[in-house]
Amino acid sequence: MSDIFTLFSRLKTGIILWMSDIKDDFILNFIVQDRWKFIVSGLKNTLIITFFALILGVVLGIIVAIIRSSYDKTYGDMRKGLKKTLFAIINGICNVYLTVIRGTPVTVQLMIMYYIIFASSRNSLMVAIIAFGINSGAYVAEIVRSGIMSIDEGQFEAGRSLGFNYKSSMWYIIIPQAFKNVLPALANEFIVLLKETSVAGYVTIRDLTMGGNIIRAATYSAFMPLIAVAIIYLVMVMFFTWLVGLLERRLRKSER
Amino acid sequence: MKDNFLIETRDVKKYYKDGTIKALDGVSLSIKQGEVIVIIGPSGSGKSTFLRSLNLLEVPTSGTIMLEGVDITDPKTDINLHRQKMGMVFQHFNLFPHMTILKNLTIAPMKLHKESREKAEKKAMELLERVGLADRAKAYPAQLSGGQKQRVAIVRALAMNPEVMLFDEPTSALDPEMVGEVLEVMKELAKNGMTMVVVTHEMGFAKEVADRVIFMDEGKIMETGTPEEIFDNPKNERTKAFLSKVL
Numbered sequence: 275m276s277d278i279f280t281l282f283s284r285l286k287t288g289i290i291l292w293m294s295d296i297k298d299d300f301i302l303n304f305i306v307q308d309r310w311k312f313i314v315s316g317l318k319n320t321l322i323i324t325f326f327a328l329i330l331g332v333v334l335g336i337i338v339a340i341i342r343s344s345y346d347k348t349y350g351d352m353r354k355g356l357k358k359t360l361f362a363i364i365n366g367i368c369n370v371y372l373t374v375i376r377g378t379p380v381t382v383q384l385m386i387m388y389y390i391i392f393a394s395s396r397n398s399l400m401v402a403i404i405a406f407g408i409n410s411g412a413y414v415a416e417i418v419r420s421g422i423m424s425i426d427e428g429q430f431e432a433g434r435s436l437g438f439n440y441k442s443s444m445w446y447i448i449i450p451q452a453f454k455n456v457l458p459a460l461a462n463e464f465i466v467l468l469k470e471t472s473v474a475g476y477v478t479i480r481d482l483t484m485g486g487n488i489i490r491a492a493t494y495s496a497f498m499p500l501i502a503v504a505i506i507y508l509v510m511v512m513f514f515t516w517l518v519g520l521l522e523r524r525l526r527k528s529e530r
Numbered sequence: 531m532k533d534n535f536l537i538e539t540r541d542v543k544k545y546y547k548d549g550t551i552k553a554l555d556g557v558s559l560s561i562k563q564g565e566v567i568v569i570i571g572p573s574g575s576g577k578s579t580f581l582r583s584l585n586l587l588e589v590p591t592s593g594t595i596m597l598e599g600v601d602i603t604d605p606k607t608d609i610n611l612h613r614q615k616m617g618m619v620f621q622h623f624n625l626f627p628h629m630t631i632l633k634n635l636t637i638a639p640m641k642l643h644k645e646s647r648e649k650a651e652k653k654a655m656e657l658l659e660r661v662g663l664a665d666r667a668k669a670y671p672a673q674l675s676g677g678q679k680q681r682v683a684i685v686r687a688l689a690m691n692p693e694v695m696l697f698d699e700p701t702s703a704l705d706p707e708m709v710g711e712v713l714e715v716m717k718e719l720a721k722n723g724m725t726m727v728v729v730t731h732e733m734g735f736a737k738e739v740a741d742r743v744i745f746m747d748e749g750k751i752m753e754t755g756t757p758e759e760i761f762d763n764p765k766n767e768r769t770k771a772f773l774s775k776v777l
Contacts, residue, residue, distance in 0.1 A: 351589060353605060426622075426624075428620055428622055428624040429624055429626065431587055431618075431620070431624065432618075432620065432624035432625075432626070434587065434610075434613065435585055435587065435613055435616070435617075435618035435620075435687075435696075436613070436614070436617075436638040436642070436686075436687070436690060437610050437611065437613040437614035437638060437642050437690065438610070438638065438641070438642065439610045442641065446637060446641065447626055450628050451626075451627065451628050454628065527670075
């Protein structure tokens, strides 16, 4: 009986000690010298990079996807001439882009951008947006292309038979359906993008991950800053997943 | 424009794989305003390919297709403009699944004819009324039966006020009990003077509605004539063989 009692009291003391450790740890890492500001400003940078890279990636991705799928669909039927040659060249450029971007690590691409291509630029945030946007664009392109290819050819023919030109058929008929089909894959790509920006520290950007690192370097305690950073990423991804779920349900209205 | 032919095709050929496959091997046909032409023939005879070449969904290898005296096979012709005059109904309906029925009917008139929403919707509702589907205007295609979808597809094409309607096996993908309702709409159209080119296996429809029946095989027109001539007194051996199988 008394054994159990001692066990309990030891456990209790242990928990209390651990709790106060946590509290001290928390204060040390976030309150002292206003260190929480590193996290907040880091989060701000992460969000800026992700948001603008996302827009750049989607625009780039859709353009490349339309070029590539149009090439596959129409090149065989095109008449010989300058237009056809030009189309082949543009399609070739797109293929090189996809191969290079998907074939090299994003961290290396980011450093090439920062230290070589934009070596004279001091705006590292802008460089990061461009690097991540170009990177994401390659993946978005293949996702969107698979969506376009998944739409029945009859949809396209129905559009053309009504008198829509190629572009309008794509815009009014194919793309909206393709977008709905690839929304889960796109959401996944955006989640990857958000988390991938954590390597921005390689080019001296103080993003969320870097913010945690700065605190860790100052306090020599790893647990608090790293777990805090992880939780923030997790919450953002969960929120985004929830948002996409809402959108998916709205778009699925027409299938009922 | 001699004899006011609406559509005139001359020696239309469609070859695949450098001519080893001849889907169309020289098809010449003149279609008058208001005429109902039914094309029959075994599968692989080129009848669908011919129909689809009329609005250039299939681009012919050679030959010319004239619509109202304009050569639409000429690359300088704006084919999109001419397609607006040719409504097409497909075997698999091809309604736009992400739009309501009403939107399916209004999108082309609004975007291509620049009609106002009110005008386009008013006309769409009249058309839906005609085929008995006005109450489904707010529904999506997935909520309709096959026969209903095909009726919507017909009025979607009609919403553009076409000169001619092309039907590519419009009842082949339907459950048997739904064939009648679609044929009914087509008969109604023919009665109102619409120029129609219909590829079908519905011999009853051909007999009843066609002004001219065309039998195609091996990418060629084998025989052409009134329904009586073709069905009661076929001259071509292939026509006889085909009809003996399907009638």
